Amino acid sequence: xxxxxxxxxxxxxxxxxEMFERPRKKLPGKWQLFEYFVDExxxxxxxxxxxxxxxxxxxxxxxxxxxYSRQSNIPVSLIENSxxxxxxxxxxxxxxxDEENFRESTEFQFAFEKGNLKLLKKNAFGKIEFFxxxxxxxxxx
Numbered sequence: 001x002x003x004x005x006x007x008x009x010x011x012x013x014x015x016x017x018e019m020f021e022r023p024r025k026k027l028p029g030k031w032q033l034f035e036y037f038v039d040e041x042x043x044x045x046x047x048x049x050x051x052x053x054x055x056x057x058x059x060x061x062x063x064x065x066x067x068y069s070r071q072s073n074i075p076v077s078l079i080e081n082s083x084x085x086x087x088x089x090x091x092x093x094x095x096x097x098d099e100e101n102f103r104e105s106t107e108f109q110f111a112f113e114k115g116n117l118k119l120l121k122k123n124a125f126g127k128i129e130f131f132x133x134x135x136x137x138x139x140x141x
Contacts, residue, residue: 069084
């Protein structure tokens with residue numbers, strides 16, 4: 001993937017019209033990762049759905065009313081550190097709370113576009129650490 005198309009995706013995401021809709025109504029449910037970018041050793045790596053399937057990797061996050069849980073085998077330290085717990089939102093940020101040590105909580109900027117959830121995590125210098133695209137999994141009751 002070229003840098004130009006990556007920046008087009010980020011630009012489109014920032015202009016998403018659904019970004020400020022009520023997150024408590026849209027976030028609950030089970031979400032499956034289908035594409036992501038991650039910073040590895042000063043290089044931004046891009047993994048598409050076909051890459052995840054080829055490597056037999058997955059990440060599912062389920063947001064319940066107050067709690068979240070996740071199942072994953074993706075080797076991303078940011079994801080590996082958060083397993084389950086409480087979550088909260090403020091504006092267009094969702095925080096996965098670490099109840100034992102609040103400083104270890106993970107905050108993502110989020111947006112919805114065409115029914116998909118996008119989670120973005122930047123470091124203190126504004127550098128992207130993780131940018132993931134999730135689709136909602138329909139629960140069969």
